[in-house]
Amino acid sequence: MTAPPARVEALLEAVDDDGAVAFDDLRIERAEDGYALETADEEWTSLAADDLADALEPLSDYVTNWRYWQRSVGGEGTARRAFLRWCERAPLEIETDAGTTDDETTDEPVATHPSVDDPLSVPERYNALRDGLDREWGQLCLTARLVDDADDDPAGERVYDLWHVDDADSDLADLEVYDDPRDAREIATYDGDGRYRPLKTAPTLPSGWAFTGLSGGELVETVEFFYPATVANWHRELQGTLDVDHWTETAERQTGIYDVLDELPREGVEWMAEACCVDSQCLRRREWEFDEGDELDVDGGDGPFPCREPCSLVVAAARKWTILESEDEHTYELELTTSEYNQLAELIDAVAEGRTDEIREADVNDGANRYRARYLRAKRFDEAGDLEARRVDD
């Protein structure tokens, strides 16, 4: 028997070791009358060993696809592997409570997940990977492609590029190029105005950078630095095993200065979710409710990543609002013209929408214009710098 060509060698060894290989659209089985070989389009039976090697020779996409996933990526059942499969729209090998399922025969939950769409066959994927296959993950654009130079890497190895969705059409020469996943930490720390981003899933990731030529492992690591734990929780959601901690559980668990959180009234939790947990403020989709079977009225949003419990920012803010809601209400009397009263509402709205930087210096028609705010302060604040008002229920 002549030595099999190098590119199919490992595959033939795997068939001999296990008696069969079935992966994506490639199936090889050792039977009594020889080998059976099957792809999505063709099938052969009763092949002698040499004939099997010859038959595989023109099927190099199937062969290298097997090698990339089973040898280079490995990690069966891991979130890392599922995420990399998602990157190139490969069928997801998801185990659900109902057992292992195939993407074509399953409607729940894989096919209905917002991030999963029609999977591609091996030839379709290879065509797409030659040009680069793009996916979006929050504000990240990920591109999977076959390596340019097969001299250094075995044919069929993938590499990954990553940049901001706003830079998808930018020339690479105009971007700051990185190849170390850890650099993502620094990029994700500040927004475009240089302000600290304590919430990694805030929709304020700055653009102007690119990671190129990452391995699969490096890609997942980089994504995890940009959006920590999103891959793990996405994978859990796909499997139907996302564990959600609702508001009351989270609040009751707190100790120390956050021990008060379970005293925040129900409507305060509603206002908090409306303030913090909406698409304009966070890319996560709120899956937690007031309690199991007790949903908040506020919509959880359409964010790509599931949010499985109130985050540390919400917990810290909730403490403020718990204290605020524990205070008595009073009636105040203050002198304002109709325009000034309207201006107060405009000011609150502009700050809440993060719009103050956009208001032009001379746009005195906007109630949140800086000069108008300064005029109001000059006119209505007392010498101590407080708004002049009188509590009438004293």
Added chain:
Amino acid sequence: MQALVIAAHGSHLNPDASDPTYAHADTVRETGAFDEVREAFWKEEPHFREVIRTLESDEVFVVPLFISEGYFTEQVIPRELRLEEWDPEKWDSDGTSASQVTLEAEDVGKTIHYCGPVGTHDAMTDVIVQRAESVTEDPDVGEGFGLAVVGHGTERNENSAKAVEYHTERIREMDRFDEAKALFMDEEPEVDDVTDYFETEDIVVVPLFIADGYHTQEDIPEDMGLTEDYRLGWDVPSEVDGHRIWYAGAVGTEGLMADVILERAADAGADIGDAVESVREATCLETGAEPEPSAEPGD
């Protein structure tokens, strides 16, 4: 596979608070001792709550990047990691002797080796000394110098002061510095009066804090009289009452801290090969000094 998780406080307001955590995690990554190394935070992401599920390893070593045993290491971190069987008694500690306890994280079914904080490990003594070497740029610093280890000190947690006093005593036993004193921000003896406690002209002041921030960069320099206003900065050394104060800033930013993290994990059974040696070589002063072995390695 084995993973290391460095559990730190982090901040919603100050982007620098997590810098030491990242730096030490990177040093450990470079050693290749762990298949996975992950930073986790109370106030940043990944949160303690989410971190274990991001790991593929079944054996996870969690090292708290905190100074003392107390609220965070005994309540917050174990609770947030879902270590249901946790009980502070399992550490069987007198306040500075926690080593590790092996538990299961209930949401992921992984084995967690929950370690004592870096701040109370014996190797931390060496980091304090190396901090003195770094700030004086003298690998042999000691003779003619006093060393002040500064802690927060608080009535709410007696262990906070215990860690400071523990290392101060160990440094005193080294007989390397002419004097060694434990000083505090919020209890006697106070760091404000640092010069009252030393006969030596030169005093190295090392705050036992994890990250530089409000206390180490504003409070303590002003309290000691290094500067009228922290925003104006201060000299190293600065003249105060006829003494030269070599103010080092937070010990947690010292490169050798990565060694303490590794030692904590090794004490808990992690296989780290020669990672400790490589970290000691990589983080010793560039003056050509031989790295000193830990006084009681692995103790």
